[in-house]
Amino acid sequence: DAKTTQPNSMESNEEEPVHLPCNHSTISGTDYIHWYRQLPSQGPEYVIHGLTSNVNNRMASLAIAEDRKSSTLILHRATLRDAAVYYCILRDGFRQGAQKLVFGQGTRLTINP
Amino acid sequence: NAGVMQNPRHLVRRRGQEARLRCSPMKGHSHVYWYRQLPEEGLKFMVYLQKENIIDESGMPKERFSAEFPKEGPSILRIQQVVRGDSAAYFCASSPRQDQETQYFGPGTRLLVL
Numbered sequence: 116d117a118k119t120t121q122p123n124s125m126e127s128n129e130e131e132p133v134h135l136p137c138n139h140s141t142i143s144g145t146d147y148i149h150w151y152r153q154l155p156s157q158g159p160e161y162v163i164h165g166l167t168s169n170v171n172n173r174m175a176s177l178a179i180a181e182d183r184k185s186s187t188l189i190l191h192r193a194t195l196r197d198a199a200v201y202y203c204i205l206r207d208g209f210r211q212g213a214q215k216l217v218f219g220q221g222t223r224l225t226i227n228p
Numbered sequence: 229n230a231g232v233m234q235n236p237r238h239l240v241r242r243r244g245q246e247a248r249l250r251c252s253p254m255k256g257h258s259h260v261y262w263y264r265q266l267p268e269e270g271l272k273f274m275v276y277l278q279k280e281n282i283i284d285e286s287g288m289p290k291e292r293f294s295a296e297f298p299k300e301g302p303s304i305l306r307i308q309q310v311v312r313g314d315s316a317a318y319f320c321a322s323s324p325r326q327d328q329e330t331q332y333f334g335p336g337t338r339l340l341v342l
Contacts, residue, residue, distance in 0.1 A: 158232075158319045158333030159271065202270070215261060215273035215284065216321075216331060 119203045124223045127193050135188040135222055137203030147206050148179060148186050151216070152199040159202065159218075162188065198226045230255065232322050232334035233302075240340045247307040247314070249337045253322030260303040261321040261331060262295060271319060277303060310341045 120138040127133045139148065150162040163170055163177045165186075170177040176189040190197055202221040206214055233252040241247050253260050262274040264287075276284040277297040288295070292310075297303040307314055317338050321331035 153271075158321070158336050160333065161330045164330075215276060215287070216263075216271075217273065218263075218271040220270050 119205060119219055121201070121203055121219060121222045123220065124225065126225045126227065128227045129195060130192050133190040133193045133197070133224065133226075135190075135201050135203075135224065136185065137187070138185045139203070139205055140184045142183050142205060143207070145207050148177065148183075149204045149206055149216075150175070150177065150188050150201060151204065151218075152201045153221070154196075154199045159216075162201070164206075193224075193226050195226050195228060198224055200224070232257075232320055232332050234318075234320050234334035234337050236337060237335060238338050238340070240342065241310045242342050243311055244309050247310050247339055247341075249305040249307075249318050249320075249339070251303040251305070251320030251322075251334060253303070253320075254324075254332055257322035257324045257332070259323045259325065260297050261323075262303075262305050263319045263321065265317040265319065265336075267316070274305070307339075310339075312341045315339055315341045 147164050147166050149164040151159040152162050153159045163172055163175050165177045165179055178187045200221040200223050202218050204216055232254055235250050239247055251260060258279050260277045263271040264274055265271045273287040275288050275295045277295060279297055280299050292308045294306045317336045319333050319336045321333045323331050
């Protein structure tokens with residue numbers, strides 16, 4: 116599985132935008148970029164995913180670099196409930212069969228009131 | 229549509245006892261994954277099952293651990309003769325089909341071995 120690199124921790128203030136970076140320099144052409152987050156004492160939850168184009172949903176936006184070697188998860192207006200560990204994960208979108216998720220250490224996001 | 233359900237949420241066992249963790253996938257989902265999260269660590273894949281079949285058990289410890297997903301009923305992760313190192317949070321996830329992009333996670337079972 117291709118590897119991702121994320122900062123161990125980040126801190127932001129409530130109601131401000133947050134940009135969470137992820138490096139994946141060995142990404143292959145068929146790898147999708149997925150983001151999950153894990154709130155304290157809960158199971159992970161899906162946030163967003165994309166292949167080449169930037170993606171938006173109700174939770175966040177995903178900005179993917181043109182060379183796809185990095186991406187950024189954007190929380191447009193952070194709230195205290197966004198405090199979590201955020202995981203950037205690569206999944207091969209064209210491989211047959213289901214695939215396990217390979218979690219790294221993720222980025223622990225702290226939101227200050 | 230209820231989410232993925234896991235029970236018990238907390239389980240305490242003494243060394244040498246058996247632990248049984250249950251996972252009921254979301255309605256309509258026939259694919260189940262189990263992950264383990266040791267204290268202060270990330271989640272690690274253990275096993276992937278479809279109804280009545282183990283598809284990928286590459287993350288399962290070779291001994292004492294087993295998993296099943298019967299035709300009827302929840303998926304069960306069984307740990308025999310538990311040791312303190314088995315203390316962890318065990319998460320189950322489900323998806324409706326094998327190529328589904330998203331896995332939906334349950335709240336986890338926190339196992340403490342005394």
